[in-house]
Amino acid sequence: MDERTPGRVPDWLLERLALGELPAAQADETRRRLDAEPGGADRLAALRASDREILAAHPPRVMAASIRERALAPRRRRVLAWGAAVAAPVAAAILVVANTGGTPPVSPVETTRMKGLEPRLVLHRKAGGDAETLDDGATARAHDLLQLAYVAAGRRYGVILSMDGGGAVTRHLPVGGSVAAALDLQGATLLPHAYELDDAPGFERFVLVSSDAPFEVEAALAAARAVVSHPEAATLPLALPEGLQQTSIVVRKVR
Amino acid sequence: MVLRRCRKLLRDEDRALDAMQDVFVLLLRNDARLVADAPASLLLRMATNVCLNRIRSTSRKPEDADEALLQQIAGDDGLESRSLARAALARIFGREPESTRAMAVMHLVDGMTLEEVANEVGLSVSGVRKRLRTLKERVAAEA
Numbered sequence: 082m083d084e085r086t087p088g089r090v091p092d093w094l095l096e097r098l099a100l101g102e103l104p105a106a107q108a109d110e111t112r113r114r115l116d117a118e119p120g121g122a123d124r125l126a127a128l129r130a131s132d133r134e135i136l137a138a139h140p141p142r143v144m145a146a147s148i149r150e151r152a153l154a155p156r157r158r159r160v161l162a163w164g165a166a167v168a169a170p171v172a173a174a175i176l177v178v179a180n181t182g183g184t185p186p187v188s189p190v191e192t193t194r195m196k197g198l199e200p201r202l203v204l205h206r207k208a209g210g211d212a213e214t215l216d217d218g219a220t221a222r223a224h225d226l227l228q229l230a231y232v233a234a235g236r237r238y239g240v241i242l243s244m245d246g247g248g249a250v251t252r253h254l255p256v257g258g259s260v261a262a263a264l265d266l267q268g269a270t271l272l273p274h275a276y277e278l279d280d281a282p283g284f285e286r287f288v289l290v291s292s293d294a295p296f297e298v299e300a301a302l303a304a305a306r307a308v309v310s311h312p313e314a315a316t317l318p319l320a321l322p323e324g325l326q327q328t329s330i331v332v333r334k335v336r
Numbered sequence: 337m338v339l340r341r342c343r344k345l346l347r348d349e350d351r352a353l354d355a356m357q358d359v360f361v362l363l364l365r366n367d368a369r370l371v372a373d374a375p376a377s378l379l380l381r382m383a384t385n386v387c388l389n390r391i392r393s394t395s396r397k398p399e400d401a402d403e404a405l406l407q408q409i410a411g412d413d414g415l416e417s418r419s420l421a422r423a424a425l426a427r428i429f430g431r432e433p434e435s436t437r438a439m440a441v442m443h444l445v446d447g448m449t450l451e452e453v454a455n456e457v458g459l460s461v462s463g464v465r466k467r468l469r470t471l472k473e474r475v476a477a478e479a
Contacts, residue, residue, distance in 0.1 A: 089447060091452065093442065093446050093448060093452075096341075096376055096380065100376045102375070102376045102377065107455075148364065149364065152364040235354040266350070266390075267348075268350075
């Protein structure tokens with residue numbers, strides 16, 4: 082029976098019926114329609130089986146912790162954005178927020194994160210015929226060939242840029258246009274082109290600025306330009322407009 | 337229920353899980369103002385709006401007519417000009433009628449009658465019909 086077959090009880094109403102939420106008269110009418118529908122009685126059983134499958138695959142305790150953590154994320158972003166003068170580690174910022182935001186700290190079990198909850202950059206370097214993953218702070222040389230990937234973790238829009246010790250700011254994503262790119266939400270996404278390090282001294286820092294809403298590329302570029310000549314530019318958080326989140330990965334240049 | 341709704345609209349488990357969490361994040365952030373005597377209906381509407389936002393921001397190739405229809409509804413700028421996410425909050429917390437897009441999904445994708453949609457969103461049948469008329473004409477024109 083097709084979903085839009087006339088007379089079929091829509092899934093929407095079935096959900097409400099199963100939860101006992103429909104007004105009495107509407108519930109009676111919906112049950113009557115369900116009884117008259119081929120396979121109708123099986124649909125409620127299937128709904129309950131689906132509930133069991135979902136609860137087994139996504140334990141409420143883990144899911145609740147993950148959701149709570151996501152709900153705290155904007156406050157975390159504010160700490161990073163406004164605390165630009167103090168390049169505090171992200172973990173410390175999270176701890177401060179968790180303890181001052183009116184929400185009780187969660188237990189170690191409850192802090193289990195959903196895969197890719199926080200956006201991040203992944204950096205690979207071509208090494209012979211293979212690629213090696215570089216950790217934040219890894220060393221690199223001029224002419225190393227790097228490949229960037231991002232994990233959007235649900236953030237829908239992003240800008241990826243790099244800053245170097247020579248004071249240059251380079252945009253990598255989007256390649257053109259004035260609005261942040263729509264991010265691919267499926268796991269780690271490679272940028273279309275590799276990036277060859279030049280001979281700028283000191284460091285190369287890649288930054289992913291992301292948000293749930295479209296934003297101007299210039300907001301990210303301007304924030305990068307504002308700090309790129311600072312002595313602590315390799316680690317200093319960008320002073321971004323509220324609502325934008327940032328994550329960086331830095332390679333240290335050696336000769 | 338919310339995950340089922342997101343699975344149905346997004347057709348992708350990871351995206352559905354992500355959208356489901358966003359639905360509850362919206363709830364958490366607005367709990368002080370939340371008054372709902374029909375939480376399932378509220379959650380289904382929230383999930384629909386969150387999923388429409390996701391569909392709108394991606395360029396996935398539709399696998400069938402339903403998915404194509406959802407993309408058309410999500411991307412129809414003639415329906416609403418404001419940010420769906422912002423408008424959805426205002427609607428859900430009682431300051432504005434339900435989104436035309438969400439009503440279109442209920443009627444055209446979920447197969448609910450105009451009466452059922454009207455009952456869910458608290459509008460008259462004629463009000464729902466009027467809101468959906470333009471969209472239905474566009475859908476028919478592209479069919």
